[in-house]
Amino acid sequence: MDMPAEGASGHTEAAGRLPEEQETYEGLSVPAGMVCDVAEREVLIRARGLTKVFGQFRAVDGIDFELTRGEVFGFLGPNGAGKSSTMRMIGCVSPPSGGELRIFGLDPVNDGPSIRARLGAVPQEDTLDVELTVRENLLIYGRYFGLRRDVIKERTARLLDFVQLAERADDQVEPLSGGMKRRLTIARSLISEPEILLLDEPTTGLDPQARHVVWDRLYRLKQQGVTLVLTTHYMDEAEQLCDRLVVMDRGKIAAEGSPRELIAAHSTPEVLELRFRIDEQEQAVEKLADLPDVRIEVLADRILVYTADGDAALADVGRCGLEPLTSLIRRSSLEDVFLRLTGRRLED
Numbered sequence: 001m002d003m004p005a006e007g008a009s010g011h012t013e014a015a016g017r018l019p020e021e022q023e024t025y026e027g028l029s030v031p032a033g034m035v036c037d038v039a040e041r042e043v044l045i046r047a048r049g050l051t052k053v054f055g056q057f058r059a060v061d062g063i064d065f066e067l068t069r070g071e072v073f074g075f076l077g078p079n080g081a082g083k084s085s086t087m088r089m090i091g092c093v094s095p096p097s098g099g100e101l102r103i104f105g106l107d108p109v110n111d112g113p114s115i116r117a118r119l120g121a122v123p124q125e126d127t128l129d130v131e132l133t134v135r136e137n138l139l140i141y142g143r144y145f146g147l148r149r150d151v152i153k154e155r156t157a158r159l160l161d162f163v164q165l166a167e168r169a170d171d172q173v174e175p176l177s178g179g180m181k182r183r184l185t186i187a188r189s190l191i192s193e194p195e196i197l198l199l200d201e202p203t204t205g206l207d208p209q210a211r212h213v214v215w216d217r218l219y220r221l222k223q224q225g226v227t228l229v230l231t232t233h234y235m236d237e238a239e240q241l242c243d244r245l246v247v248m249d250r251g252k253i254a255a256e257g258s259p260r261e262l263i264a265a266h267s268t269p270e271v272l273e274l275r276f277r278i279d280e281q282e283q284a285v286e287k288l289a290d291l292p293d294v295r296i297e298v299l300a301d302r303i304l305v306y307t308a309d310g311d312a313a314l315a316d317v318g319r320c321g322l323e324p325l326t327s328l329i330r331r332s333s334l335e336d337v338f339l340r341l342t343g344r345r346l347e348d
């Protein structure tokens, strides 16, 4: 019988604190608007129990996530995790089988066209018209969005500059390199000046140099305030680009956070990588398992020793009489997080 009274008084107290807090902000001379901006993250996409079923198979199995304006959000997971299925639901080209999905507060099934008008999409497979020129691909895409010709012309020039394809504007798409085609697809997705850009595996199949050029352009978009959602199975890509990411595996989200938070929560600061002669590996595993304050993972070609202090662990390895062929101390990465959460490697 005391409960209602306690609840009521708690409510009054909370309400009573508000003016005091505002005074404090004034005291710090922080403009009221700024305080609001920090407090009210604008949620652009909200998913609850989002599911995609193909026959009996649950490709996306009840996932929850939120995307906030201005951030770079990633889905990191191996092939078959359900990343593209999720992106296609966000892009309003594949209806959810269950759960809730809101994009700009709208429902993708009923409001698909209004949502798509505010999204840019870079699908996993390039869908460029290879018989047209670079410039024509952008012109035609701009027409889909009903943009005026002079607007398209101005944006095309600016976007081809941005993706460093201005010199190829009048060349056919067919002979372009994979990296150039990817950059052209990114330029094409930007023609409507979308609020959210969806990128499904933006650098898969590209060589390291071409990947870095794409990363650089995506980083610039982020700095210009474009909200990015990307999928990748490259842990270095997720680490480089994402403010926040979810680790996805077999249709489910295994963990969520910034790269740094995920590493802190699911791995150790350092990893000692050891290789042994094949006939010594088994004995090494037994001895390493007895070391204090470490966790080990046995891979096909090496043993990973998870530890706060790689040097100390290496000294312990020597003390127990083991002589590795090679040893390497490195910092933990998202690959280690994935291994810990799923028992498998990401890039196999």
Ligand SMILES: Nc1ncnc2c1ncn2[C@@H]1O[C@H](COP(=O)(O)OP(=O)(O)O)[C@@H](O)[C@H]1O
Residues within 6 Å of the ligand: 054, 059, 077, 078, 079, 080, 081, 082, 083, 084, 085, 086
């Ligand atoms: N149209 C479809 N019909 C049947 N199965 C599908 C279809 N699309 C995807 N899948 C299956 O769903 C799973 C997740 O696929 P996908 O979302 O493409 O994963 P990812 O993009 O992470 O590699 C895979 O096992 C895939 O074979």
Ligand SMILES: [Mg+2]
Residues within 6 Å of the ligand: 083, 084, 085, 124, 200, 201
């Ligand atoms: Mg995919």
